[in-house]
Amino acid sequence: MIPGGGGAAAPARPVPRDALRRQAPYLFGLAPAAILLAAFFVGPALWAAYASLTNTALVGIDAARPRFVGLANYERLLGDPDFANVIRNSVVFVVGSAVVGQFVLGLSLALLIDHAERRGYRLATLAYAAVLLAWVNPTVIAGFLWVAMFDFYNGSLNTGLALAGAGPVDWLGQFPMLSVVIANTWRGAAFTMLIFLGALKTIPSDIYEAARVDGANAWRRFWDHTLPSLRPIGALALLSITMSTFGTFILIQTLTNGGPGTQTEVIALYAFHEAFRSYAIGYGSAIAVVMLLINFAFAIVYLRWSRARA
Amino acid sequence: MTRTIDRRTFLKAAAATGIVVACGGDQGAPAGGGGTAKGTISGTVTVSYPDEAGLKPKYVQLAADGLRAKYSGVDVKIDHQKIGSGDFYTKLLLALNAGDVPDVIHVGGDKIGELADAGHIEPLDGYLKQWEDWSKVYPDAVKSGVTYQGKVWAIPYGLDTRFLFYRKDVLDKAGVGATWTGPKNVDDILEVAKAVKSKVAGVIPYALYAGPAGDSGTANHAFIPLLWAYGGDLQKDGKWIGDSPALRKVLDYYGRTYRQDLSPKEILTTAKPWTAMREKLGLKGELALLFEGAWNYGGWVTKDKAATERNVGYALFPTATGGPSFTIGGPGTAWYVTAKSKNKDAAWEFVKAFNTKEIVAKLNIEDPHPVARTDSAEVAEFKADKYLVDSTESLKKARFVPPDANFGKVIGVIQKATARVATGEMSADDAAKRYTDELRQAVGADKVITQ
Numbered sequence: 001m002i003p004g005g006g007g008a009a010a011p012a013r014p015v016p017r018d019a020l021r022r023q024a025p026y027l028f029g030l031a032p033a034a035i036l037l038a039a040f041f042v043g044p045a046l047w048a049a050y051a052s053l054t055n056t057a058l059v060g061i062d063a064a065r066p067r068f069v070g071l072a073n074y075e076r077l078l079g080d081p082d083f084a085n086v087i088r089n090s091v092v093f094v095v096g097s098a099v100v101g102q103f104v105l106g107l108s109l110a111l112l113i114d115h116a117e118r119r120g121y122r123l124a125t126l127a128y129a130a131v132l133l134a135w136v137n138p139t140v141i142a143g144f145l146w147v148a149m150f151d152f153y154n155g156s157l158n159t160g161l162a163l164a165g166a167g168p169v170d171w172l173g174q175f176p177m178l179s180v181v182i183a184n185t186w187r188g189a190a191f192t193m194l195i196f197l198g199a200l201k202t203i204p205s206d207i208y209e210a211a212r213v214d215g216a217n218a219w220r221r222f223w224d225h226t227l228p229s230l231r232p233i234g235a236l237a238l239l240s241i242t243m244s245t246f247g248t249f250i251l252i253q254t255l256t257n258g259g260p261g262t263q264t265e266v267i268a269l270y271a272f273h274e275a276f277r278s279y280a281i282g283y284g285s286a287i288a289v290v291m292l293l294i295n296f297a298f299a300i301v302y303l304r305w306s307r308a309r310a
Numbered sequence: 311m312t313r314t315i316d317r318r319t320f321l322k323a324a325a326a327t328g329i330v331v332a333c334g335g336d337q338g339a340p341a342g343g344g345g346t347a348k349g350t351i352s353g354t355v356t357v358s359y360p361d362e363a364g365l366k367p368k369y370v371q372l373a374a375d376g377l378r379a380k381y382s383g384v385d386v387k388i389d390h391q392k393i394g395s396g397d398f399y400t401k402l403l404l405a406l407n408a409g410d411v412p413d414v415i416h417v418g419g420d421k422i423g424e425l426a427d428a429g430h431i432e433p434l435d436g437y438l439k440q441w442e443d444w445s446k447v448y449p450d451a452v453k454s455g456v457t458y459q460g461k462v463w464a465i466p467y468g469l470d471t472r473f474l475f476y477r478k479d480v481l482d483k484a485g486v487g488a489t490w491t492g493p494k495n496v497d498d499i500l501e502v503a504k505a506v507k508s509k510v511a512g513v514i515p516y517a518l519y520a521g522p523a524g525d526s527g528t529a530n531h532a533f534i535p536l537l538w539a540y541g542g543d544l545q546k547d548g549k550w551i552g553d554s555p556a557l558r559k560v561l562d563y564y565g566r567t568y569r570q571d572l573s574p575k576e577i578l579t580t581a582k583p584w585t586a587m588r589e590k591l592g593l594k595g596e597l598a599l600l601f602e603g604a605w606n607y608g609g610w611v612t613k614d615k616a617a618t619e620r621n622v623g624y625a626l627f628p629t630a631t632g633g634p635s636f637t638i639g640g641p642g643t644a645w646y647v648t649a650k651s652k653n654k655d656a657a658w659e660f661v662k663a664f665n666t667k668e669i670v671a672k673l674n675i676e677d678p679h680p681v682a683r684t685d686s687a688e689v690a691e692f693k694a695d696k697y698l699v700d701s702t703e704s705l706k707k708a709r710f711v712p713p714d715a716n717f718g719k720v721i722g723v724i725q726k727a728t729a730r731v732a733t734g735e736m737s738a739d740d741a742a743k744r745y746t747d748e749l750r751q752a753v754g755a756d757k758v759i760t761q
Contacts, residue, residue, distance in 0.1 A: 058403040059421075060715045063428030076751070081744075082726075152576050173575035253581075257523055260578035261733040262726075276400050277522065278722050279424075 045292060052286035058279035066282070073286035082262055082270070083287075090246065090266040092177055093184070098245035101185030103238055106192025111226075113193070114200040135190030143254025146183040150255070172256050176264045180252050187251065188244075192237050199233040200226070235306030242302070243295050267291050352383030355656045359416030360391045360398035363609070365677045373664035377656075380663070384656050394582070395643070396525060406430050411650040413657035419456055419641025420526070422463045423715035432647045433461035437658045447667075447683045451705070455641035458713040464644035465661050467670045468679030471604045471704045472531060472637050473624035474499070475591055477513075480598045484509045492625025495632045496539050496563065499599060503572040506598040516599040517587040518573040520564060521729030527584055528728055529721045530711075531601050535638050536560040538709060539629045542761075545712070550720060550753055552746030554761035559630070561731045561738035561745075568732040578729060592622060601627060604701045608678040611697075624700070626707060639708030642679055674698070680705050719752040 020027075052073050056066040077083055109131055116124035134142065149156045150171040161167030171179050203226065211221045249269035252258065258265035258273065265273070271291060275284025357374070361367060367390055374386035389412060391398055399417060417425070425431045438444045444453075456464045474492065482488040484505040493499045503515035519532040534544065540563075542556020551557070567573045577583040590597035592610035610618040626635035645664060647657040671686035675695065680702040681687050692698055711717065727745040730736040736744065750758045 057428075058407055059424035059428050059430075059718060061427040063407070063430070152574070170575055172579040176579065256579040257581050259521055259523055259729065260575060261521065261729040261735050263733070273522070278719065279400075279403060 048285040048288050048292075051282055052289045054282045056281040056285075058281060060279075062282075063279075069282070073283050074290075076283065077286055077290065082265070085262055086265050086267050086270045089177065089262070089264060090268075093181060093252075093264075093266050094242055094245050096177070096181040097184035097188065098241040099238065101181060102188040102192050102241050102245070103234075105185060105189040106237070107196050107230075107234075109189060109193040110196035110200060111222075114197060131190045131193055134187050137187070139187070139248070139250040140254055142183070142187045143251045146179070146186075146251075146255055150179055173260055176256050176260060180255050180264050183255060184245065184248070184251055188241060192241060195233060195237045196230060199230050203229045232306050235302050239299060239302035239306075242298050246295055246298070247291065267294075351381045351656050351659055353653045353656055354385045354387055355414060355653055355660050356387045356389060356412040357414040357416075357660055358389040358391070358402065358412035360393050360395050362392055362394055363677070364392075366390075366673065369664065369669050369673045372669060373660060373666075376663040376666075377660050381656070381659065384659070386660060403430075406648065406650070409650070411648050413648060413651040413653050414660050415646045415648060416643060417464075417646060418526075419464055419466050419644045420711065420713070420717060422456060422458045422641075422713040424718050425646070426458050426461075426463050427715040429649055431463050432649045432651065432654060433463055434465070434647065434658065434661075435461055437662075438462055441662060443665075443683070447685045449684060451639075451710075452641070452682050455639075455710060455713070456644060458715075464641070464646045465665050466641040466644040466682045467665055468605075468642045468674045468677065469682055469705060470638075470640035470642040471680055471701050471708055472535070472601060472627075473604050473607075473701075473704070474599065474601045474627055475606075476502075476600075476623045476625065477591065477595050477598050477621055478623050479595060479621045480506060480510055480513050484598070491623070492635065493628045495628045496536065496630050498628065500563075500566060500570075500572060503567075503599055504570065507570075507572060510598070512596065514574050514590060514597045515572045516567065517577060517583075517591075517597055518564065518567050518732075519577060519583070519728075520568070520573075520725075520732040521578045522722070522725040523578055523580060523583055524725065524728075525582070525584075526721055527602075529724045530638060530640070531584075531603070533560060533724045533728055534711065535601060535627045535636075536563055538636065538638075539627060541630065544720070545714070546759065546761075549757050549759045550716070550749055552749045552758050552760045553742045556761075557745060558738050558742045561727060561741050564728050564731040565734075565738050569734065573732075575732075578732060592618060595621060604704070605677060605679050607697055608676065611678075626704060635707065637704050637708045639705050639710050642682070716753040716757070720749065723748045723752050 053068060053070060054066050055062045055069045055072070057063045109127075113124050113128050113131075116127070137145070147155075152158060152168060152170050152173070155171070157171060158168040161169065207225050208221055211225060216224065247268050249266060249272055252264050252266060252269055253272075256264045258269050267287065268291060271284050271287035273284075274280050274287060278284075355377070357370065359366065359370065367388075370388055370390070374388060377384055377386055391401075393401070395418065399421070402412075402415060402417070405411070415431075422431075426433075452466060452469065453462065455469075456462055456466055476490070476492075478488050478490070481490050481502065484502070486502050486505055490502070493502060499516065506513055506515040519527040521528060524532070537543065537556055537560050540556040540559040542554050542560070543551060545551060568575070577587075580586065584602070587597055587600055588602060588606050588609070591600045591602075592606060593613055604624070607618070607622070607624070610622060626637050628635050645661045647654055647661060651657050665683070667683060667685045667689070670681050670683050671689040671692050674681045674686065675689075675692055675698065678695075678698055678701060680698070681692065686692065687702060714720075723745060726748060727741045730741045730744065731738055746758065746760055
């Protein structure tokens with residue numbers, strides 16, 4: 001783990017036992033995390049990669065005698081007219097609710113609350129708690145809260161519209177993607193806000209003092225000092241929310257279950273539906289593997305970006 | 311109050327029969343049917359079943375008690391799961407796959423093909439030879455509903471039938487008339503729906519299940535009856551039919567229904583849309599027309615018998631040309647013995663203990679389904695119930711989907727096609743072409759024909 005340790009040991013070429021002894025405390029410390037990751041991430045991922053090369057199913061003849069089918073599931077995926085649609089939905093959902101929604105809203109909230117706290121406004125804590133409440137809810141409950149909001153017959157939005165003499169609007173039917181993007185933005189903004197709030201607290205205030213003395217206005221101070229200080233942590237936040245949004249489906253499942261038609265069917269939901277509604281485990285695994293690869297690509301891009309600018 | 315007394319009397323009667331059967335066993339008499347492994351039946355039987363409504367537990371308990379009384383060495387472990395049958399099925403498949411196997415399971419009869427092919431369930435023919443009730447009181451239609459590849463795989467107790475339910479009070483306001491007894495043809499359904507839409511505010515005219523959210527209801531309660539109404543079919547000579555004139559007419563019917571807002575779009579996005587639709591039709595009068603499982607009537611009657619009988623009418627499904635009306639039948643939910651059960655003989659004994667004349671009659675009176683056993687229909691209380699008699703009678707005009715391992719996959723294709731038209735994403739003709747492609751993908755190109 002210590003970069004210098006490996007480099008220093010290399011020329012001397014000690015017997016492996018010595019190296020092992022020297023690294024033992026680190027290995028020991030890392031073991032629990034490594035074991036958990038292996039058991040609950042690497043293991044299942046490898047299993048999924050294997051299953052994606054078979055026609056494993058939960059029902060029918062394929063369940064009794066699963067066969068190795070090579071890349072047939074991937075070929076099918078490429079020829080699946082729904083898949084292009086699903087990818088497009090995923091991109092819209094991730095860009096809309098994570099990159100634009102959660103990231104921008106989370107950053108704005110963090111700046112506002114940080115500003116309010118520095119000024120000593122008492123309501124800052126209340127605002128902080130309100131944002132956090134959305135986040136501490138289990139996703140299913142958050143989903144049902146929004147169902148109660150969007151519902152055509154008894155939903156809060158349509159009840160409000162009716163009071164104003166308008167509506168009703170079929171929110172989930174007419175604006176399905178916008179609806180799930182709004183719900184997911186609301187739910188996830190708190191995470192980004194927390195991260196940025198933490199980062200904002202680490203910026204020493206004398207930088208701002210100096211800038212003020214130099215005559216920089218608020219916008220300039222934000223652009224020249226706040227933003228660069230937030231960049232590394234921002235990349236990390238962006239990576240984290242992109243990947244988790246890409247893999248999320250419970251909120252959408254509760255709100256529209258991918259519908260109407262396939263208009264909100266995102267890749268994670270598609271994998272779930274193929275595996276547990278059509279019971280095609282092999283095909284569902286192939287979709288999951290593609291999802292994993294896309295997430296790896298995201299990770300590499302973001303990490304490079306944050307290292308280059310940091 | 312009468313209901314409670316009835317049940318208590320019944321429990322006593324059943325307990326008495328149990329004792330009689332138990333005595334018979336002790337004397338070593340060959341009567342009663344168990345047969346082959348009679349002396350060796352012991353150990354634990356795990357019975358796993360879903361029930362959200364809570365009507366079944368007392369009958370499962372009764373069967374378990376009967377079994378324990380008959381065989382002192384047998385214990386019954388009841389795994390009652392308070393979840394919907396769809397969720398139960400997914401959970402069960404994962405458990406079966408992981409080797410965590412209950413002995414007896416309770417699953418829809420339409421799953422026979424896919425479960426049998428997967429090797430999850432045990433054929434019962436060997437046991438049935440020893441059970442004289444099977445040849446005496448189960449009609450051939452019931453038997454063929456649970457026969458797949460020449461073997462019997464499950465024992466049904468309450469059969470499925472469906473009705474086109476309608477609100478008499480709403481149709482009266484819509485000017486259709488309180489004496490309306492059902493549509494003349496399929497277009498007539500839409501005409502009535504249009505009348506409701508234009509004349510009765512706050513009422514959904516019609517609910518036509520579509521898309522994946524409708525689950526198997528999209529197929530059984532909407533698509534398949536329409537396909538038959540237009541003279542089409544799902545299969546011909548063992549092959550699945552893709553694009554056909556009838557299919558295009560069905561999809562066009564979907565298009566017309568949803569374009570004119572006669573059926574709510576929420577059906578496409580709401581999880582389990584039937585929950586709300588059943589309630590709106592039966593209890594609230596907020597939905598005028600719904601083709602649904604006949605069993606739903608039971609829930610409405612339990613809540614308000616008088617209002618249900620006054621306001622809810624039921625009819626068979628019409629054809630496109632005004633030919634004889636029909637319905638879609640099914641084996642309903644059934645009991646299966648799992649292939650990997652370590653105690654199949656005792657598992658079978660449980661299935662038998664549940665499927666007695668009395669239990670089958672009582673459960674289906676409470677949860678109204680036509681009975682699978684003809685002798686259960688002879689029970690006075692069953693015969694006195696007009697709705698049950700009508701339901702049973704409707705099966706004479708019912709058509710059945712033959713058990714097929716690919717039916718589940720085909721339902722998925724049906725869901726996609728109906729959703730594409732209902733959302734306006736595709737025209738009926740384009741969706742019909744796509745239906746063929748997806749059917750080929752789902753069941754294999756060699757098993758699909760077009761007409």
